[in-house]
Amino acid sequence: MFKHDVFYRVRYADTDQMRFMYYGNYARLYEIGRVESLRTLGCHYAELEKAGIWMPVLDLQSRYMKPAFYDDELRIETRILSIPTTRLFFEYEISRAGGEVIHQAKTTLVFLSSEKGRPCRAPDRLQAALSPFFSV
Amino acid sequence: MFKHDVFYRVRYADTDQMRFMYYGNYARLYEIGRVESLRTLGCHYAELEKAGIWMPVLDLQSRYMKPAFYDDELRIETRILSIPTTRLFFEYEISRAGGEVIHQAKTTLVFLSSEKGRPCRAPDRLQAALSPFFSV
Amino acid sequence: MFKHDVFYRVRYADTDQMRFMYYGNYARLYEIGRVESLRTLGCHYAELEKAGIWMPVLDLQSRYMKPAFYDDELRIETRILSIPTTRLFFEYEISRAGGEVIHQAKTTLVFLSSEKGRPCRAPDRLQAALSPFFSV
Amino acid sequence: MFKHDVFYRVRYADTDQMRFMYYGNYARLYEIGRVESLRTLGCHYAELEKAGIWMPVLDLQSRYMKPAFYDDELRIETRILSIPTTRLFFEYEISRAGGEVIHQAKTTLVFLSSEKGRPCRAPDRLQAALSPFFSV
Numbered sequence: 001m002f003k004h005d006v007f008y009r010v011r012y013a014d015t016d017q018m019r020f021m022y023y024g025n026y027a028r029l030y031e032i033g034r035v036e037s038l039r040t041l042g043c044h045y046a047e048l049e050k051a052g053i054w055m056p057v058l059d060l061q062s063r064y065m066k067p068a069f070y071d072d073e074l075r076i077e078t079r080i081l082s083i084p085t086t087r088l089f090f091e092y093e094i095s096r097a098g099g100e101v102i103h104q105a106k107t108t109l110v111f112l113s114s115e116k117g118r119p120c121r122a123p124d125r126l127q128a129a130l131s132p133f134f135s136v
Numbered sequence: 137m138f139k140h141d142v143f144y145r146v147r148y149a150d151t152d153q154m155r156f157m158y159y160g161n162y163a164r165l166y167e168i169g170r171v172e173s174l175r176t177l178g179c180h181y182a183e184l185e186k187a188g189i190w191m192p193v194l195d196l197q198s199r200y201m202k203p204a205f206y207d208d209e210l211r212i213e214t215r216i217l218s219i220p221t222t223r224l225f226f227e228y229e230i231s232r233a234g235g236e237v238i239h240q241a242k243t244t245l246v247f248l249s250s251e252k253g254r255p256c257r258a259p260d261r262l263q264a265a266l267s268p269f270f271s272v
Numbered sequence: 273m274f275k276h277d278v279f280y281r282v283r284y285a286d287t288d289q290m291r292f293m294y295y296g297n298y299a300r301l302y303e304i305g306r307v308e309s310l311r312t313l314g315c316h317y318a319e320l321e322k323a324g325i326w327m328p329v330l331d332l333q334s335r336y337m338k339p340a341f342y343d344d345e346l347r348i349e350t351r352i353l354s355i356p357t358t359r360l361f362f363e364y365e366i367s368r369a370g371g372e373v374i375h376q377a378k379t380t381l382v383f384l385s386s387e388k389g390r391p392c393r394a395p396d397r398l399q400a401a402l403s404p405f406f407s408v
Numbered sequence: 409m410f411k412h413d414v415f416y417r418v419r420y421a422d423t424d425q426m427r428f429m430y431y432g433n434y435a436r437l438y439e440i441g442r443v444e445s446l447r448t449l450g451c452h453y454a455e456l457e458k459a460g461i462w463m464p465v466l467d468l469q470s471r472y473m474k475p476a477f478y479d480d481e482l483r484i485e486t487r488i489l490s491i492p493t494t495r496l497f498f499e500y501e502i503s504r505a506g507g508e509v510i511h512q513a514k515t516t517l518v519f520l521s522s523e524k525g526r527p528c529r530a531p532d533r534l535q536a537a538l539s540p541f542f543s544v
Contacts, residue, residue, distance in 0.1 A: 011436060011439055011440065011443075012288050012289070012294065012439055012443075013288070013294055013296055013435070013436045013439060015288050015289040016284050016285070016287050016288065016289070017185075017284070017287040017288070017289065017291045017342055018190055018192065018284075019289045020192060022163075022284065022285055023163055023192075023193040023196065024160055024161065024162075024163025024164060024167075024285055025160065025163075026160075027158075027159055027160025027161075027163070027421070028160060028419060028421045031160075031419055031420055031421060032419065035419075035420075035479075044479070045479070046478055046479035049478075054154055056154065056156060056159070056200065056203070057159040057200055058199070058200055059197070059198060059199050059200065060159065060196070060197070060198040060200075061195070061196070061197050061198075062195060062196040062197075063194070063195050064192065064193055064194055064195065064196075067192070070289055070454055070457075071443075071452070071453070071454040147300060147303055147304065147307075148303055148307075148424050148425070148426075148430065149299070149300045149303060149424070149430055149432055151424050151425040152420050152421070152423050152424065152425070153420070153423040153424070153425065153427045153478055155425045158420065158421055160421055163285065164283060164285045167283055167284055167285060168283065171283075171284075171343075180343070181343070182342055182343040185342075206318055206321075206425055207307075207316070207317070207318040289457075290462055290464065292464060294435075295435055295464075295465040295468065296432055296433065296434075296435025296436060296439075297432065297435075298432075299430075299431055299432025299433075299435070300432060303432075326426055328426065328428060328431075328472065328475070329431040329472055330471070330472055331469070331470060331471050331472065332431065332468070332469070332470040332472075333467070333468070333469050333470075334467060334468040334469075335466070335467050336464065336465055336466055336467065336468075339464070
C-alpha cells in the first residue's frame, strides 16, 4: 500500500452557517490528497494533462463522522490500494492534526485519453513508481 | 415515494479546466434538490434551523456517469424513499434537460437538535406532509 | 442604458460561519447577472466562446453594504452603461427581493480572441442588440 | 508598513473552462493572506471571533492583470498600510512564485462587535503588534 500525508487549514471560505466545513468542500481536500501524493511519486498531474491524459472522477463515497471547524489544521491521509491499470482507487482519511479521524472517503478515477475521449492505461511511470509499494 | 424536480443552469463558476462541472460542485445541486423538495412539502429549512433543528449530511455517494458542461440546463430529480424518523434519505438523479441521466447520488442526513447537539426526531409536520406519498 | 433583473436564492453553500454569504461568492451572482442579461439580448456566452471569443474579467469593485443571509431571495440588477467596443462595463445592484439594496459592484470585461490571445472588438450582434437602448 | 508572504497552490477546484483561475476564487487568496499575516502578528482570527469580534469585508477592489493557471505556485504578498482603529486596510499583490505580478487587490474590513452588531475598536493587542512597523 502507498500512503501519503498532507495538511490543510480550514478557511472561512470552507465554512457554512452551521459553523461546519460545508459538505461539498471536502472534494477539494481529496483533490489535494490525490495531487500531492502523486507529486511525491514523481507524477505531476499538470504534466499528465499536457501529455493528453485526463483523470476525471467516476465515483465518490464520503462519510462525515465529525465536523471540521474553521482554522482546524487537518491531516489528509491518502492511500493507493493497488497498482492502477485503467482506473485509480484512492482512499482518504481526514483527521484533526494530532487527533481523531473525522472523515473518510473513497474515489475512483479513470485514465482518459483527452484526444480520443476514451479510457487508456495508466502511465508507465506511475506504475513503476508505485510498484515498490506493492512488491511481494 | 416522493419525487421532485428542479432545474439548474451550470455556471462558469462550476466548471473546471477539463470543461466539466467540477466534481465537488455537485454537492450544491443535491442541496438545491433537497431544500426545494422540502419547500414544496411546506418544510422550509431556514425555519427548521430557527426552530433548533440542523440537518448535517452523514454520508454521500456520487456516481459521475457523463460530464455536465457550461450552460447546460440540468434537471435535478430528488426522491425521498421513506418517511424519516431520525434520518432522512435522499436520492438524486441529474439529467440534461430533456435528455440522458448523467449523474446519480445518495445522501443520508440526520436531524440534530442544535441545542443538545444530539439526534432528534423528524418534525411532525414533515412526517405528516410526506405520509400521503407512502400510504398503502 | 440597458437594465436586466434576475433572481438568486442564497444557498447553504454560499454561507459562512458569520451566517453571511461569503464575500467571495458574490462573484457568482455577478456572473449570473452578466450571462442572463446578455442572453435576453440574444447573445449566448456559450456560443460566443465557440465562436472564439472569451470574456475574462479585468477588474472588479465590490461594496458590501449589508449581509445576504441563507435562503434570501436576491434580486440582481445588471446594467450596461455604454455600447461596448473592446471592453464591456457592467454594474450590479443586489437587493433582497422587494427590499433594500445590500450590495453594489462593477466589473470590466475584455473581448479576447481565444485564438490570438489578444483583445478584439465586441461582436456586431451584441452592439446591434444594445444600440436601441442607447439611441439619442 | 507591515508585509507578509504566504504561498498558495492553484487547485483544479479553482480553475474554470478558460483554464484560468475563476475570478471569484481570488477572494480565498486574500483571506489566506489576511489570516496568515495576522497570525504572524500573534492575532488569531479564530480567537478574535471567540472574543466577540467579527471582521466582515466592506469593500473589495481587484485587478486581474494576468491569469493564474492550474498548479501555479502563487506568492500572496499582504500589506497593512496603517495601524487600524475601527477599520483595517489590506493590500495584496499576487505573483507566480519567483515571477511576475499577476494580480493586485485591496480590501477594507471593519471590526464589529458580534454581540452589539456595531463597529468597535481594533483589539489593543493587534495595534500593539503592528506599532513597531509604523514607528517614526
